[in-house]
Amino acid sequence: MMGCEWMWKINFEKRSTTPRIVLFLVPLLSIIVGLVFVGFFIAGTGKSPLYIYGLMFEGAFGSAYGLSETVVKSIPLILTGLGVALAFRMQLWNIGAEGQLYMGAFGATWLALNFPMWPAYLLLPGMLIMSFITGGIWGLLPAIPRAYFKVNETITTLLLNYVGILWVDYLVYGPWRDPKGFNFPITAPFSENAILPILGDSRIHAGLIVGILAAVVLYIILKYTKWGFEIRVSGESGAAAHYAGMNYIRNILLVMFVSGGLAGIAGMTEVSGITQRLQHGISPGYGYSAIIIAWLARLNPWAVVLVSFLFGGLLVGGYSIQTSGFPAATVAMLQGAILFFVVGGEIFVGYRLTWRSKGGNQ
Amino acid sequence: MEQSLLTAIFATGIIAGTPILFAALGEILSEQAGVLNLGVEGMMLVGAVTGFMITMETNNQWLGLLAAIGAGGLMALIHAFLTITLRANQVVSGLALTIFGTGLSGYLGQTLIGKPLQATFKAVPIPGLSQIPWVGPSLFQHDLLVYLGYIGVAVCWFVLYRTKAGLKIRAVGENPSAADAAGVNVFAIRYVCVVLGGMLAGLGGAYLSLAYAPSWLENMTAGRGWIAVALVIFATWNPTKAFLGSWLFGVVDILGFHLQNLGITVSSFFLKMLPYVITIVVLIIVSRETKKRHVASPGALGIPYNREER
Numbered sequence: 001m002m003g004c005e006w007m008w009k010i011n012f013e014k015r016s017t018t019p020r021i022v023l024f025l026v027p028l029l030s031i032i033v034g035l036v037f038v039g040f041f042i043a044g045t046g047k048s049p050l051y052i053y054g055l056m057f058e059g060a061f062g063s064a065y066g067l068s069e070t071v072v073k074s075i076p077l078i079l080t081g082l083g084v085a086l087a088f089r090m091q092l093w094n095i096g097a098e099g100q101l102y103m104g105a106f107g108a109t110w111l112a113l114n115f116p117m118w119p120a121y122l123l124l125p126g127m128l129i130m131s132f133i134t135g136g137i138w139g140l141l142p143a144i145p146r147a148y149f150k151v152n153e154t155i156t157t158l159l160l161n162y163v164g165i166l167w168v169d170y171l172v173y174g175p176w177r178d179p180k181g182f183n184f185p186i187t188a189p190f191s192e193n194a195i196l197p198i199l200g201d202s203r204i205h206a207g208l209i210v211g212i213l214a215a216v217v218l219y220i221i222l223k224y225t226k227w228g229f230e231i232r233v234s235g236e237s238g239a240a241a242h243y244a245g246m247n248y249i250r251n252i253l254l255v256m257f258v259s260g261g262l263a264g265i266a267g268m269t270e271v272s273g274i275t276q277r278l279q280h281g282i283s284p285g286y287g288y289s290a291i292i293i294a295w296l297a298r299l300n301p302w303a304v305v306l307v308s309f310l311f312g313g314l315l316v317g318g319y320s321i322q323t324s325g326f327p328a329a330t331v332a333m334l335q336g337a338i339l340f341f342v343v344g345g346e347i348f349v350g351y352r353l354t355w356r357s358k359g360g361n362q
Numbered sequence: 363m364e365q366s367l368l369t370a371i372f373a374t375g376i377i378a379g380t381p382i383l384f385a386a387l388g389e390i391l392s393e394q395a396g397v398l399n400l401g402v403e404g405m406m407l408v409g410a411v412t413g414f415m416i417t418m419e420t421n422n423q424w425l426g427l428l429a430a431i432g433a434g435g436l437m438a439l440i441h442a443f444l445t446i447t448l449r450a451n452q453v454v455s456g457l458a459l460t461i462f463g464t465g466l467s468g469y470l471g472q473t474l475i476g477k478p479l480q481a482t483f484k485a486v487p488i489p490g491l492s493q494i495p496w497v498g499p500s501l502f503q504h505d506l507l508v509y510l511g512y513i514g515v516a517v518c519w520f521v522l523y524r525t526k527a528g529l530k531i532r533a534v535g536e537n538p539s540a541a542d543a544a545g546v547n548v549f550a551i552r553y554v555c556v557v558l559g560g561m562l563a564g565l566g567g568a569y570l571s572l573a574y575a576p577s578w579l580e581n582m583t584a585g586r587g588w589i590a591v592a593l594v595i596f597a598t599w600n601p602t603k604a605f606l607g608s609w610l611f612g613v614v615d616i617l618g619f620h621l622q623n624l625g626i627t628v629s630s631f632f633l634k635m636l637p638y639v640i641t642i643v644v645l646i647i648v649s650r651e652t653k654k655r656h657v658a659s660p661g662a663l664g665i666p667y668n669r670e671e672r
Contacts, residue, residue, distance in 0.1 A: 142642075149646065149653055336459070
């Protein structure tokens with residue numbers, strides 16, 4: 001059939017132990033092979049892929065400004081990436097981080113616009129908590145039918161992205177539109193007290209600290225608490241978790257709430273730290289990149305921080321090649337290609353590859 | 363309500379449902395063979411952009427359509443290789459396909475945005491049938507691809523439930539080790555079904571860019587691929603039920619337009635939310651029902667087949 005007979009002649013031998021180096025090499029090689037793969041598409045337009053990648057690298061990491069922009073972009077990626085990684089740990093395929101981010105931004109903005117005079121030490125934590133709750137509810141909504149009637153959460157979380165984004169659009173084009181905003185889809189600017197402090201002489205805001213703290217907390221929870229243990233066991237087998245007396249349903253609800261809440265905080269740090277108001281299109285797809293980041297990081301919180309930094313660079317690099325006529329979609333294509341190779345490379349973690357000879361002497 | 367409005371709702375529902383129908387038929391084939399493919403949205407987008415591009419180049423919408431089908435099939439081949447040969451996680455591989463397809467279509471289509479198309483699929487009323495009151499204007503005054511959709515439903519149903527090939531497909535999706543022991547080539551059948559599924563998704567995407575709204579817009583599928591994946595569950599993996607479902611979703615999709623014509627003013631943002639919200643609500647209701655009636659998904663859906671662990 002179509003000359004791909006060889007594809008099912010490939011044979012895999014189960015590894016008894018996975019060398020540590022493999023765990024590290026597989027994601028690294030995936031990124032490199034992904035770059036090469038997309039390089040063919042770039043070459044198709046008559047430009048040198050090496051030149052384009054050089055431009056991207058230069059733009060993202062080649063200057064103090066580029067580096068600080070890369071960090072700025074990595075903040076929402078860390079938070080959404082952590083949220084996705086937590087849900088994936090329990091085999092809950094939450095791909096709704098994008099909508100959860102928007103709902104978090106909505107919650108934070110509601111507080112910022114209604115209580116602008118609260119002192120910053122009250123208003124900022126308040127916005128953080130609001131965004132965690134509203135984002136969390138957006139994660140909880142699909143978790144309830146998942147927990148009680150086994151409704152596929154992949155589809156429901158994804159569809160809620162559209163609803164969340166449309167809800168924010170409704171607000172910024174309608175009741176929340178700034179009357180002094182020249183008809184742009186933006187709310188009134190936040191008061192001074194609702195804006196996250198800036199670190200040093202850059203655009204990097206305190207959201208970075210929030211993101212890293214979240215990674216620390218998540219690491220401790222997963223590694224050292226009973227709840228973290230339950231999440232890991234439930235991820236391996238729901239039935240096993242049930243027989244061990246764990247409350248599987250409660251854990252689904254809780255994990256999805258926290259997962260959505262983390263993405264919600266990313267919405268808060270974006271509106272409070274970057275745009276300083278709610279507006280149309282606050283995220284260029286952070287919630288989707290988060291899926292790739294979580295998977296590349298093998299669902300490990302520390303690795304999420306590291307990979308987010310790389311992906312922040314990818315986004316910033318993407319902007320710097322737009323002047324050469326490459327659309328923003330180039331970066332999305334690159335991210336998808338990298339994920340292909342990570343997913344495909346996964347088998348090398350558990351198996352060693354051998355070729356089966358024609359006679360099938362296995 | 364007068365006849366013209368009702369038939370208009372019916373007819374526009376059929377048209378709006380057609381891209382979802384093609385994609386859902388493809389996903390049914392793939393899932394019946396045991397492979398979940400969440401890349402439908404990405405395959406549709408790549409189909410839509412290639413269809414549009416080739417039609418513009420050649421001024422022939424049929425060549426565009428063929429290219430879209432081929433592009434969808436190629437995309438699905440990646441998923442097949444990853445999930446069948448490399449036994450990768452089907453959920454994540456499908457997501458990768460959607461993310462990659464979204465990016466690739468945006469990349470390929472950046473110079474095509476807003477360009478008009480000369481060659482498109484136009485309505486061809488079927489002589490005789492189109493004259494039947496009510497039924498004619500609703501079902502038989504459309505473009506040829508809509509009729510192809512009707513045929514597709516019948517062929518899919520017939521192949522799956524009335525042929526030996528269909529029996530093999532369902533066996534592979536239900537219990538691959540038993541099928542393998544009976545001499546069925548599990549890998550070949552899965553490859554064929556996944557690739558055919560991708561071709562149908564590409565066709566569904568091309569329907570959007572060549573017939574429904576002849577143009578190219580980034581992300582023009584707007585979640586229809588996901589609605590198609592949900593539809594497969596409502597339809598309990600049955601092509602005839604998928605036809606009914608796609609029509610209902612077509613009606614919901616177009617409802618906002620008709621409501622505005624009736625002078626009912628709801629914010630357009632809420633009308634746009636409707637298809638997504640209704641899909642979620644129906645999915646929950648149907649999942650409860652199927653749980654009660656014990657209508658299960660194909661037994662091996664989502665599980666890679668490993669010969670050595672037979």
